[in-house]
Amino acid sequence: MLFNKCAGCPLGECPGKCPFSTLEIGGDTDNKKVLLVGNPNVGKSALFTRLTGVHAFSSNYPGTTVGFTEGYLRFEGVRYRLIDVPGAYTLEPTNEAEDVAKRILEEGADVVVITVDATALERNLNLALQVLEMGLPSVIALNMVDEARHEGINIDVEALEKALGVPVVGTVAVTGQGISELISRLKDARPGIAVPAAERWNRIGEIAASAQTIEHRHHTVRDRIEDLSVHPGWGALLGLFAILGSFAAVRVIGEGLIDYLLDPLFNGILMPIFQWLGPLLGGEGSLPFRVLLGMLVDGRIDPELSFGLLTTGLYVPLVMVLPYVVAFYGVLSFLEDVGYLPRFAVLFDALLHKVGLHGFAIVPNLLGLGCNVPGIMATRILESRRERFIASTLISVAVPCAGLQAMIIGALGDLGGRYVLAVYGTLFVAWVILGRIMHKFLPGYSPELVVEIPPYRLPAFKGIGMKLWFRIKGFLMEAIPMVLAGVLVANLLSTSGFMDVVSALLSPLFRGVLGLPPETAGPILLGFLRKDIAVGMLIPMRLQPGQMVVAVVTLAMTFPCIATFIVLWKELGVKDMLKTIGIMILAALAAGGVLNFLFALAS
Amino acid sequence: MTMLCTLANGQTAKITALPQGMSGRRLEALGLRPGKVVTKVSGMPFFGPVTIVLDGRQIAIGHGICCKVSVEPLAERKAEK
Numbered sequence: 001m002l003f004n005k006c007a008g009c010p011l012g013e014c015p016g017k018c019p020f021s022t023l024e025i026g027g028d029t030d031n032k033k034v035l036l037v038g039n040p041n042v043g044k045s046a047l048f049t050r051l052t053g054v055h056a057f058s059s060n061y062p063g064t065t066v067g068f069t070e071g072y073l074r075f076e077g078v079r080y081r082l083i084d085v086p087g088a089y090t091l092e093p094t095n096e097a098e099d100v101a102k103r104i105l106e107e108g109a110d111v112v113v114i115t116v117d118a119t120a121l122e123r124n125l126n127l128a129l130q131v132l133e134m135g136l137p138s139v140i141a142l143n144m145v146d147e148a149r150h151e152g153i154n155i156d157v158e159a160l161e162k163a164l165g166v167p168v169v170g171t172v173a174v175t176g177q178g179i180s181e182l183i184s185r186l187k188d189a190r191p192g193i194a195v196p197a198a199e200r201w202n203r204i205g206e207i208a209a210s211a212q213t214i215e216h217r218h219h220t221v222r223d224r225i226e227d228l229s230v231h232p233g234w235g236a237l238l239g240l241f242a243i244l245g246s247f248a249a250v251r252v253i254g255e256g257l258i259d260y261l262l263d264p265l266f267n268g269i270l271m272p273i274f275q276w277l278g279p280l281l282g283g284e285g286s287l288p289f290r291v292l293l294g295m296l297v298d299g300r301i302d303p304e305l306s307f308g309l310l311t312t313g314l315y316v317p318l319v320m321v322l323p324y325v326v327a328f329y330g331v332l333s334f335l336e337d338v339g340y341l342p343r344f345a346v347l348f349d350a351l352l353h354k355v356g357l358h359g360f361a362i363v364p365n366l367l368g369l370g371c372n373v374p375g376i377m378a379t380r381i382l383e384s385r386r387e388r389f390i391a392s393t394l395i396s397v398a399v400p401c402a403g404l405q406a407m408i409i410g411a412l413g414d415l416g417g418r419y420v421l422a423v424y425g426t427l428f429v430a431w432v433i434l435g436r437i438m439h440k441f442l443p444g445y446s447p448e449l450v451v452e453i454p455p456y457r458l459p460a461f462k463g464i465g466m467k468l469w470f471r472i473k474g475f476l477m478e479a480i481p482m483v484l485a486g487v488l489v490a491n492l493l494s495t496s497g498f499m500d501v502v503s504a505l506l507s508p509l510f511r512g513v514l515g516l517p518p519e520t521a522g523p524i525l526l527g528f529l530r531k532d533i534a535v536g537m538l539i540p541m542r543l544q545p546g547q548m549v550v551a552v553v554t555l556a557m558t559f560p561c562i563a564t565f566i567v568l569w570k571e572l573g574v575k576d577m578l579k580t581i582g583i584m585i586l587a588a589l590a591a592g593g594v595l596n597f598l599f600a601l602a603s
Numbered sequence: 604m605t606m607l608c609t610l611a612n613g614q615t616a617k618i619t620a621l622p623q624g625m626s627g628r629r630l631e632a633l634g635l636r637p638g639k640v641v642t643k644v645s646g647m648p649f650f651g652p653v654t655i656v657l658d659g660r661q662i663a664i665g666h667g668i669c670c671k672v673s674v675e676p677l678a679e680r681k682a683e684k
Contacts, residue, residue, distance in 0.1 A: 089629075089632035089633055090628070090631075090632035092628060092632075094625060094628050094629045094632060119659070119660070120634070120658060120659075120660050122634055122658060123633060123634030123658070123660075126632065126634065151659065201636060226661060227644050227645070230644055230645050230647075230654040230661065230663065231644075231645045232645060232646070232647055232648050232651075235645070235647075342663070345663070346647060346651070346652050346654060346663045347647070347651075349647065349651050349652045349663070349665065350647055350648065350649040350650060350651035350652075350666075351649075353650070353651075353665075358665060359652065359663070359665075447625075447626075448626065448664075448665030448666075448667050448668045449652050449663060449664065449665040450626070450629045450630060450633065450662070450663075450664050450665065450668060451662070451663050452633055452660065452661070452662050453654065453660075453661035453662065453663055454660075455660075
């Protein structure tokens with residue numbers, strides 16, 4: 001007996017045992033393919049997690065589930081292979097995710113679980129009827145019945161079942177209510193009514209009228225807050241509080257982790273090991289000592305400045321950057337699950353329109369403030385290639401990641417807050433100007449915002465924890481190898497004298513345009529590999545505050561780290577990546593040059 | 604003819620026609636279609652998006668699309684059904 005092939009399977013047919021899966025695909029009738037479909041924000045991913053126990057995401061902003069997740073469920077001797085299909089409002093595709101959803105459904109399935117949001121029955125029935133029209137055996141999970149009841153919406157499950165011709169089960173995916181009944185009724189799945197497209201909305205009206213009763217409900221406090229969130233004045237104020245609160249939380253959590261956990265751990269556990277290791281490696285000055293532990297600073301190993309693979313190479317990503325990344329993604333995941341991000345999109349839509357993007361693009365830009373790599377990857381939620389190019393370029397040029405921000409503050413914080421502000425201000429102005437220029441000169445147009453704003457919800461902390469863990473894991477796997485490689489290459493380049501030659505070549509540019517001493521060329525070029533190290537090398541050069549601002553801005557805008565470079569390549573292709581890099585160099589020189597000019601005027 | 608973007612905040616109106624093409628289809632997929640009654644919640648300055656309530660759910664729509672959705676303003680505020 002043959003089974004539906006897994007998507008992307010290179011085999012012509014499934015043999016008894018799938019060599020690509022750890023799960024045995026038996027040659028019996030016990031295997032069933034189940035598709036989980038539904039609108040975005042209906043708790044589909046939460047339902048998937050409930051059914052399979054596999055870690056999947058449940059979030060409020062559109063786009064997270066593009067691509068799909070698979071998992072398995074065993075019940076009464078049947079093994080169900082569940083596929084979490086990307087959220088879709090319609091099967092007449094209006095975006096990439098809906099296109100993917102349609103294609104997956106067209107491949108066929110043994111059971112389709114249609115997840116319907118009980119609080120927005122009509123709109124959800126539109127998709128449900130389109131799926132039923134395909135004639136696949138289906139079951140409906142009427143999700144969020146608790147919230148619907150709360151809002152005064154009562155749905156007669158039996159009447160709905162009769163009207164649609166398929167089993168309907170009321171569920172609350174977040175708490176697990178109704179899940180076991182849903183599982184036990186998977187075997188009752190059958191094809192439902194088939195309504196032609198032209199009659200669909202009429203039929204939906206009839207079904208809703210017969211199965212749904214809505215009681216009048218007074219405005220609640222939540223409604224008031226929701227209305228205020230998209231109000232020009234109050235919404236902006238709330239947005240400002242959200243941003244300030246987020247940054248305050250990131251600082252408090254990040255610094256707390258450094259001061260009370262990671263720095264003591266590093267100094268208490270790893271440093272004694274390094275001290276013991278030092279003589280074994282041949283003592284200071286020997287090659288292994290220099291590569292692994294670095295140079296002694298004031299007669300001892302300094303994790304920040306020694307530049308060894310094991311010392312600075314581990315200290316920077318694990319102790320100086322990781323805590324901020326953890327804190328940043330914790331706060332962002334919270335905002336995401338509360339449902340605040342779509343409101344952010346509304347607030348920022350007008351601004352983003354000026355640079356050829358729309359409100360959704362705020363999400364990749366915000367993610368970029370944690371680390372540019374996930375930020376650029378998140379540009380996939382944007383519809384057109386033009387938008388993706390603009391957003392990726394803006395992120396890699398003018399959105400400083402958490403690591404870079406820590407370095408900006410490290411280099412300029414002691415000189416005074418206004419210099420730090422000068423860097424942030426310059427980056428923001430550069431972001432706007434660069435965006436305007438690209439918007440004006442790139443061909444094509446940018447689509448407009450159309451977004452459903454889900455109600456505010458209390459987040460499930462387990463979900464936030466899981467998402468946070470996933471993002472941190474991603475950061476560690478990407479960042480640690482990059483940082484280690486960067487330290488190694490930086491060591492090699494500076495000891496081989498290569499940097500001196502390049503610095504000499506570029507020094508006229510640095511002196512003439514940026515007003516910086518020639519020796520700054522080395523660190524700024526090194527910034528290609530490691531921006532943090534570069535800033536670390538600038539600090540001992542005793543530059544004027546103005547020069548330091550110019551150097552830090554130039555550094556922040558040029559070459560993203562190697563990881564960003566690779567992800568730009570993967571997302572945009574070689575040609576567009578080279579364009580981005582060209583834009584980046586020009587923009588950095590222009591910004592540095594203008595700043596240098598302004599500082600010269602002021603002094 | 605009145606367009607969705609010109610409604611006053613808090614005003615209720617009945618949708619009479621959607622724009623052609625992709626943007627109209629996207630609105631329809633969200634349940635916005637001729638005959639539906641919506642209430643405008645707010646509009647952001649500088650040609651920002653307009654937020655409306657449809658069947659008790661907020662939807663934000665870019666200014667450009669909003670100016671292509673024709674509506675018939677309802678004189679009195681209809682009780683939410």
